[in-house]
Structure formats: C-alpha cells, structure tokens
Amino acid sequence: MTQNRAFLIVMDSVGIGGAPDAAQFFNGTLPDSGANTLGHIAQARALHMPHLDALGLGAALQLASGARAPGLGATPQGIWGAATEVSPGKDTPSGHWEIAGVPVPWDWHYFPDTRPSFPPDLSARIAQAAGTEGILGNEHASGTEIIARLGAQHLRTGWPICYSSADSVLQIAAHEDSFGLQRLYRLCQDVAAMVHPMRVGRVIARPFTGAEGGFSRTGNRRDFAIAPPGQTILDAAQAAGRQTYAVGKIGDIFSHRGIAQLHKGSDAVLADHLIRLADQAAPGSLTFANFVEFDSLYGHRRDVEGYAAALEWFDAVAGQVLARLRPGDLAIFTADHGNDPTWPGTDHTRERVPVLGWGYGARAIGQVGFADIAASVAAHLGLPPVGPGKAFL
Numbered sequence: 086m087t088q089n090r091a092f093l094i095v096m097d098s099v100g101i102g103g104a105p106d107a108a109q110f111f112n113g114t115l116p117d118s119g120a121n122t123l124g125h126i127a128q129a130r131a132l133h134m135p136h137l138d139a140l141g142l143g144a145a146l147q148l149a150s151g152a153r154a155p156g157l158g159a160t161p162q163g164i165w166g167a168a169t170e171v172s173p174g175k176d177t178p179s180g181h182w183e184i185a186g187v188p189v190p191w192d193w194h195y196f197p198d199t200r201p202s203f204p205p206d207l208s209a210r211i212a213q214a215a216g217t218e219g220i221l222g223n224e225h226a227s228g229t230e231i232i233a234r235l236g237a238q239h240l241r242t243g244w245p246i247c248y249s250s251a252d253s254v255l256q257i258a259a260h261e262d263s264f265g266l267q268r269l270y271r272l273c274q275d276v277a278a279m280v281h282p283m284r285v286g287r288v289i290a291r292p293f294t295g296a297e298g299g300f301s302r303t304g305n306r307r308d309f310a311i312a313p314p315g316q317t318i319l320d321a322a323q324a325a326g327r328q329t330y331a332v333g334k335i336g337d338i339f340s341h342r343g344i345a346q347l348h349k350g351s352d353a354v355l356a357d358h359l360i361r362l363a364d365q366a367a368p369g370s371l372t373f374a375n376f377v378e379f380d381s382l383y384g385h386r387r388d389v390e391g392y393a394a395a396l397e398w399f400d401a402v403a404g405q406v407l408a409r410l411r412p413g414d415l416a417i418f419t420a421d422h423g424n425d426p427t428w429p430g431t432d433h434t435r436e437r438v439p440v441l442g443w444g445y446g447a448r449a450i451g452q453v454g455f456a457d458i459a460a461s462v463a464a465h466l467g468l469p470p471v472g473p474g475k476a477f478l
C-alpha cells in the first residue's frame with residue numbers, strides 16, 4: 086500500500102470568475118456573468134497571500150477569467166490551474182460532490198423567489214411537524230437579516246422562521262431557548278424527509294439566541310443533506326482501508342459517509358486541526374477540509390474587507406500546513422463555487438475555482454474539471470479510479 090497522503094482543502098466560495106455558463110445563474114434577476122470573487126476583492130484592495138500565490142493563485146485567476154489581481158501573480162511553483170463545474174447548481178453540495186468525483190446527475194428543486202416561496206401544503210406540513218399554527222418567513226432571505234426582522238415575532242408566536250435562497254435549500258431559524266435546539270433538529274429532520282424526495286438538497290437548522298435588537302446565530306447550525314448519488318473519494322479511500330479525516334462541514338456535505346474522524350469548530354479551530362493533521366495524519370490517509378467562513382461570514386454578507394482579511398489569514402494557515410508536508414504528500418487547495426462580495430444580492434455566484442497543489446513541483450495543469458480533482462487524489466493515493474474525471478498529476 087502506498088504511504089502517500091492527500092490533503093484536499095476547500096476554501097468555501099473562493100471563486101476566480103470565468104464560468105462559461107455564468108449567464109444561466111442568478112442573484113435575483115441579475116445573471117452571474119462577470120462575477121469574480123477573488124478578482125473583485127483584489128481590485129478593491131491589494132491582497133497579501135504569499136503562500137497560495139507562490140503555488141499559482143494569481144496565475145490561476147488570470148487563466149480562469151483574464152483578471153489580474155493587485156498583490157498576486159508570482160511565477161507559479163506548484164500545481165496550478167482553474168476548474169470548471171458541470172453540475173447544474175452553484176451550491177456547496179454540488180461543488181463538493183463533483184470535486185469528490187460525483188457530478189450531480191439531476192436538476193435540484195429550487196423554491197421560487199416569491200412570497201410565499203413554499204407550496205401551501207408544504208408550509209402546512211412544516212407547521213404541523215412543528216406543532217404550531219403556522220410558519221414565519223416563507224420567502225427568500227439572508228439568514229442574519231431575517232432573524233433581525235422576524236425574531237421578535239418568532240418569540241411571541243413560537244412559529245419557526247422558514248426561508249430559502251438561490252440554493253436548493255429550506256432553512257429553519259428558531260430561538261435556542263424558547264423553541265429549543267433539539268426540537269429544531271427534530272423538525273429539520275422531519276422536514277428533510279418531506280423535501281428530499283422533491284430533490285431539495287438540504288434542510289438547514291439555523292438556531293439563534295438573544296433578544297430583540299440583538300439576535301445572533303449560534304454555532305449549532307446543522308445540515309440535513311441528501312446523500313451523494315455515487316462513490317466519492319471519501320468512500321473509495323475508506324473502502325481501501327485508508328484513514329479518512331473530515332475537517333469542518335465535510336461531514337454534513339457527504340451525509341457522514343466515508344468519514345472515520347470528524348473535526349468541527351470555527352475556522353480558527355479547524356486551522357489548528359488541519360495543521361496538526363499535516364503533522365500527524367496516518368500514512369496513506371485522506372484529509373478533506375472545508376473552511377466555510379469566507380462564504381458564511383463574508384460572501385453572503387457582501388463584506389469585502391472581511392473577506393479580504395479572511396483570505397490573508399487563511400494564506401498564513403496554508404503556509405503552516407505546507408511547511409509540515411513531506412515527500413509523498415499531495416495538498417490541493419480549491420473552492421466549491423463563488424460568492425462575490427461586490428455582487429448585487431446575497432447568493433453564491435457561478436465561477437471557476439482555483440486548483441493549487443503542493444507535491445509535484447511546478448506543474449501547469451490548465452483548465453480542468455472539478456471531477457479531475459477526485460481522479461488525481463485517487464491516483465496519488467493509489468486507489469482505483471474515482472468518478473468521471475481525468476487525473477492531472
């Protein structure tokens with residue numbers, strides 16, 4: 086058995102523009118054509134990201150979209166290229182599944198951006214499952230905005246706040262103390278059983294605390310996702326007897342399949358886990374990490390400065406990971422979709438993503454597909470081929 090280790094690290098929503106089908110994806114009524122998460126942030130303020138740029142971040146951005154980024158553009162010393170998604174969704178599960186070797190074979194169901202957004206019989210069934218007279222929200226919304234607007238009414242009525250977005254998702258926000266966290270989880274599980282058959286990708290519990298004027302979401306978010314419809318790189322590694330470590334949202338995204346050890350927490354906590362795993366992960370193992378705060382704290386909130394600072398923070402983390410790698414290791418840094426904080430709306434943006442790697446010297450891989458990442462990781466680990474992609478190593 087090969088002793089080679091692999092580290093697959095997703096910087097959630099760090100797109101680099103240039104998706105050929107961006108015009109078919111929308112924020113409200115505006116198509117995503119021209120969205121460029123990294124490119125537009127770098128234009129707003131020069132980025133200092135020496136470690137990822139040395140692998141080829143600036144070069145990948147230019148390859149994907151033609152954009153040049155102040156502060157980026159070193160001569161690449163790593164594996165570098167840009168990946169294009171084929172799955173018909175710009176959401177987190179679609180991106181991760183395809184990266185893991187399973188392009189989404191169906192069209193997701195999206196709830197319309199109307200009020201009400203949910204069909205009346207579904208709203209009635211949600212209320213019945215909650216034991217309430219009705220539901221609040223029933224619209225597309227940003228999660229922080231809707232609890233500020235409806236949180237007090239939720240406390241008065243006890244009705245759960247239900248909302249959706251441009252993703253195939255049904256989110257339920259409820260107060261941890263008055264509604265109860267376990268009750269919210271049970272409700273989400275019941276609702277997932279109603280909507281998964283409709284091809285709604287996820288039901289997400291969005292617990293919050295506080296009082297009027299000061300509601301805030303807690304770290305107890307939980308996703309109830311459809312399982313990936315095929316063998317992922319995690320499944321393949323585990324089937325081959327390899328140790329698999331998931332860091333962050335990876336557990337939820339893959340319905341906890343193919344994962345031996347799961348580490349969760351804020352991105353700062355996840356960084357510590359990833360750095361430790363770079364030292365300690367078992368020979369032949371796969372570590373699969375997701376850093377979500379680019380997306381959840383800055384992209385959806387359209388916070389350019391916060392996003393820029395998170396990128397620079399993460400670059401230093403990447404430097405600490407890379408410093409711990411050894412011969413036989415492969416590390417790939419990539420992303421699952423875009424979330425351009427300069428773009429109108431609050432939803433993801435359809436974009437290409439960077440593919441940056443350590444372990445094979447300087448290697449220009451050009452334009453690749455998301456699924457080529459799984460194929461490459463499988464080849465590196467000496468596993469049978471995974472998914473429809475082609476290895477670029």
Ligand SMILES: O=P(O)(O)O[C@H]1O[C@H](CO)[C@@H](O)[C@H]1O
Binds near residue numbers: 177229250251291
């Ligand atoms: O605005 P919040 O609640 O963070 O929701 C965002 O997070 C969801 C899951 O990624 C997306 O569908 C988007 O709606």
Ligand SMILES: [Mn+2]
Binds near residue numbers: 097098380
């Ligand atoms: Mn995502």
Ligand SMILES: [Mn+2]
Binds near residue numbers: 380433
């Ligand atoms: Mn998101």
